[in-house]
Amino acid sequence: MSDVRRVGIMSPGDMGGGIGGVLHESGFEVLTCLAGRSELTRVRAAEAGFRDTGDLDTLAREADVILSVLVPSEATPIAEAIAAAVKRTGAKPVFVECNAIAPQTVAAIEATMRGAGAGFIDAGIIGGPPRPGYSPHIYASGPDTSAFEALRAAGLDIRVLGPKIGQASGIKMVYAASTKGTTALWTELLVASRALGLEAALRAEWGENHATANAQMGGIPMMPNRARRWVGEMEEIAATFEALGMTPRILEGAADMYRFIGSTPLADQTSREPNPPLDTILEVLTEHLPK
Numbered sequence: 001m002s003d004v005r006r007v008g009i010m011s012p013g014d015m016g017g018g019i020g021g022v023l024h025e026s027g028f029e030v031l032t033c034l035a036g037r038s039e040l041t042r043v044r045a046a047e048a049g050f051r052d053t054g055d056l057d058t059l060a061r062e063a064d065v066i067l068s069v070l071v072p073s074e075a076t077p078i079a080e081a082i083a084a085a086v087k088r089t090g091a092k093p094v095f096v097e098c099n100a101i102a103p104q105t106v107a108a109i110e111a112t113m114r115g116a117g118a119g120f121i122d123a124g125i126i127g128g129p130p131r132p133g134y135s136p137h138i139y140a141s142g143p144d145t146s147a148f149e150a151l152r153a154a155g156l157d158i159r160v161l162g163p164k165i166g167q168a169s170g171i172k173m174v175y176a177a178s179t180k181g182t183t184a185l186w187t188e189l190l191v192a193s194r195a196l197g198l199e200a201a202l203r204a205e206w207g208e209n210h211a212t213a214n215a216q217m218g219g220i221p222m223m224p225n226r227a228r229r230w231v232g233e234m235e236e237i238a239a240t241f242e243a244l245g246m247t248p249r250i251l252e253g254a255a256d257m258y259r260f261i262g263s264t265p266l267a268d269q270t271s272r273e274p275n276p277p278l279d280t281i282l283e284v285l286t287e288h289l290p291k
Helices: 014-025 039-048 056-062 072-089 103-116 146-154 167-195 198-204 212-221 222-245 251-260 278-287
Strands: 006-010 029-032 065-068 094-097 119-126 137-141 158-160
Touching: 006 014, 006 056, 006 103, 014 029, 014 039, 014 146, 039 146, 056 072, 065 072, 065 146, 072 103, 072 222, 094 103, 094 146, 103 119, 103 167, 119 146, 119 167, 137 167, 137 222, 146 158, 158 167, 167 198, 167 212, 167 222, 167 251, 167 278, 212 278, 222 251
Parallel strands: 006 029, 006 065, 065 094, 094 119, 137 158
Antiparallel strands: 119 137
């Protein structure tokens, strides 16, 4: 399917808006449905050149491909809503599941979408939102990924892993465990060291040139405004591991850490505000520890 011209994206958040902006700049028509979406999402959509279809039925009828780019907790509900729209309209778009969810969650969504008559592609995004000159690595898998591969014309770095649904979402899960999962652990141990009055001693033990510690501490300031979204992602990774017969508890603990951070004012800032310094993050989290 190389004649893809209209791309629906749900929803124009940081990632979805970035993808839509790059597609729009390359001549694709980018559609969305903004019913029930926040004012910030509406602003992002306008800035990136999206056209609001007003309802999901119109989106299903007009889009050649629909990308689902949301927080994990919204992946299944939006898929079910779009599947219902596909059934009502008789449309035949290709649905691309791009969310950070477990392979078994993707398989359930595939069954829903194919049952409605839509095509289906599994996708996993690794990296930040695309912009002119930069694309995250976007992995794809499934028996026919050609409709998604057509978006390479916009400069998106789409990499086909294989023919099996679950491969693309699986690599997202294991990669995110190595990044966001470890960020939770490093945040927790730094807060613990401060609460115990041992932060200076810990840093002295590491020394100034501890590459791992320096890299991890440097990445923490980018995390707080994403913490609430990452709770669900950690839970999906935990479910991925559990389905393989391994313990889910390590990543469930990471979800707990992000849930705690999400309960503090640190998580209220938007991605358009400056990231707080590490010292501020540790101080706020230490102050909010249950006594």
